[in-house]
Amino acid sequence: LSADLTDPALYRSGRQFDAWRQARAAHPVAWTDSERFGAFWSVTGYELGSWVLKRSELFTSGSGMRLGADPSSVQAASNKMLVVSDGDDHRRFRRAHAPYFTGRGVARLGADLARELHAHLDGLVGERAFDVVAELSSRIPTWTVCAMLGVPRQDWSLLAGLAATSFDDAVPHIRRKMASAQIFAYFWDLVEVRRTAPGDDIVSALLHPPAGAPRLSDEEIVFNCDGLVNGGLGTTRHAISDAVVAFAENPAQWQQLVENPHLVDSAVEEVLRWTCAPLHVMRTATRDVQVGDAQVRRGDRVVVWIPSCNRDETHFDDPERFRVDRRGGPALSFGGGPHYCIGAPLARMELRILVRELASRVHRFDLAGEVVRRSAGFLLGIDRLEVVAAKVEVVPQ
Numbered sequence: 001l002s003a004d005l006t007d008p009a010l011y012r013s014g015r016q017f018d019a020w021r022q023a024r025a026a027h028p029v030a031w032t033d034s035e036r037f038g039a040f041w042s043v044t045g046y047e048l049g050s051w052v053l054k055r056s057e058l059f060t061s062g063s064g065m066r067l068g069a070d071p072s073s074v075q076a077a078s079n080k081m082l083v084v085s086d087g088d089d090h091r092r093f094r095r096a097h098a099p100y101f102t103g104r105g106v107a108r109l110g111a112d113l114a115r116e117l118h119a120h121l122d123g124l125v126g127e128r129a130f131d132v133v134a135e136l137s138s139r140i141p142t143w144t145v146c147a148m149l150g151v152p153r154q155d156w157s158l159l160a161g162l163a164a165t166s167f168d169d170a171v172p173h174i175r176r177k178m179a180s181a182q183i184f185a186y187f188w189d190l191v192e193v194r195r196t197a198p199g200d201d202i203v204s205a206l207l208h209p210p211a212g213a214p215r216l217s218d219e220e221i222v223f224n225c226d227g228l229v230n231g232g233l234g235t236t237r238h239a240i241s242d243a244v245v246a247f248a249e250n251p252a253q254w255q256q257l258v259e260n261p262h263l264v265d266s267a268v269e270e271v272l273r274w275t276c277a278p279l280h281v282m283r284t285a286t287r288d289v290q291v292g293d294a295q296v297r298r299g300d301r302v303v304v305w306i307p308s309c310n311r312d313e314t315h316f317d318d319p320e321r322f323r324v325d326r327r328g329g330p331a332l333s334f335g336g337g338p339h340y341c342i343g344a345p346l347a348r349m350e351l352r353i354l355v356r357e358l359a360s361r362v363h364r365f366d367l368a369g370e371v372v373r374r375s376a377g378f379l380l381g382i383d384r385l386e387v388v389a390a391k392v393e394v395v396p397q
């Protein structure tokens with residue numbers, strides 16, 4: 001490949017979409033030697049990317065699912081936390097978590113979120129510029145994930161701050177490790193509290209499973225709490241921020257949505273395709289295997305560049321256009337196969353409620369400053385986004 005897809009400078013320059021387009025055209029599966037992370041296979045097209053993610057018997061997650069992860073942390077979490085588990089352990093964790101991510105659980109969190117947002121947006125929409133990241137996109141996932149975990153409200157911002165630090169590649173390694181250790185300590189304490197005083201939350205449900213449901217050890221529960229915090233905060237935060245940028249830069253699309261509220265679902269799918277903060281997911285080959293034209297050897301790392309798959313011109317019509325009425329199936333933003341994002345119903349619910357609430361109030365988004373993007377590690381997101389969200393004019397009858 002001519003560009004190093006792991007180089008933060010590529011993402012700062014905004015040229016990653018050109019680099020991915022060239023990679024898809026020239027080498028859909030390419031041996032990539034990077035300065036930061038050594039050598040691995042890069043997969044940049046949709047069909048091969050989703051094939052790799054579905055074939056978990058050929059590609060393990062147990063050796064880590066992203067480039068640059070701390071090997072000792074991966075080793076500690078392997079087969080204890082959903083995202084770095086395989087086989088029977090992974091199926092046991094999925095079954096234990098599943099009831100919380102379908103139907104009633106998500107609907108209840110959605111009702112609470114809609115109430116919070118309703119009041120909160122009144123203070124933001126109008127003539128004043130505000131920072132979308134601080135005032136909106138970092139709050140919505142925090143409200144939702146912390147409520148789901150049963151974290152008391154007074155601790156929400158503490159936990160959100162620790163999660164942001166522990167995942168921020170710009171922060172020195174030791175500070176990230178300390179933040180991560182504090183998250184673990186927090187959940188060890190919460191497990192102790194919920195053991196004797198259960199509530200209506202996922203920690204209590206995992207500690208007191210109904211008869212016949214899988215049982216997790218305390219250690220596995222704590223690892224998976226950390227997984228939910230890390231999986232659910234930054235990803236959704238960046239999707240919300242980038243959605244606002246997309247709507248500001250495509251005012252005709254926003255207008256179409258405001259005039260056609262039934263497009264909310266397709267608009268949310270398009271936001272997910274367009275924004276996708278996780279840049280890649282990684283697997284390790286469990287045996288020699290042919291991937292496209294490439295002969296992958298056992299032990300080789302295979303990296304699927306998800307936002308590139310989401311712009312694959314052989315899979316999506318006119319992929320470089322942001323269209324709220326796009327049809328044609330989901331993007332790869334939530335991954336695929338057994339590790340398909342367990343939080344997808346929750347993330348979709350958060351985005352749907354937000355977009356619906358905004359569409360009923362905001363006539364137009366205007367960027368009121370530079371969009372400050374973070375240099376990319378695993379997540380490519382936005383750190384600051386000043387915007388004016390102009391009110392829908394109410395015409396007196």
Ligand code: HEM
Pocket residue numbers: 053061065082083084094145227228229231232233235236239276277278281282306332333334335336338339340341342343344346347
């Ligand atoms: C827009 C928002 C989100 C995006 C783009 C996203 C993306 C992803 C992707 C790509 C994977 C697959 C990882 C792999 O294959 O190795 C994944 C897995 C996961 N996500 Fe999400 N996610 C989002 C929101 C959430 C939320 C809200 C939660 C929970 C509160 C969550 C929790 C998880 C967990 C626990 C896994 C591991 C599932 C497993 O290994 O079985 N995610 N996510």
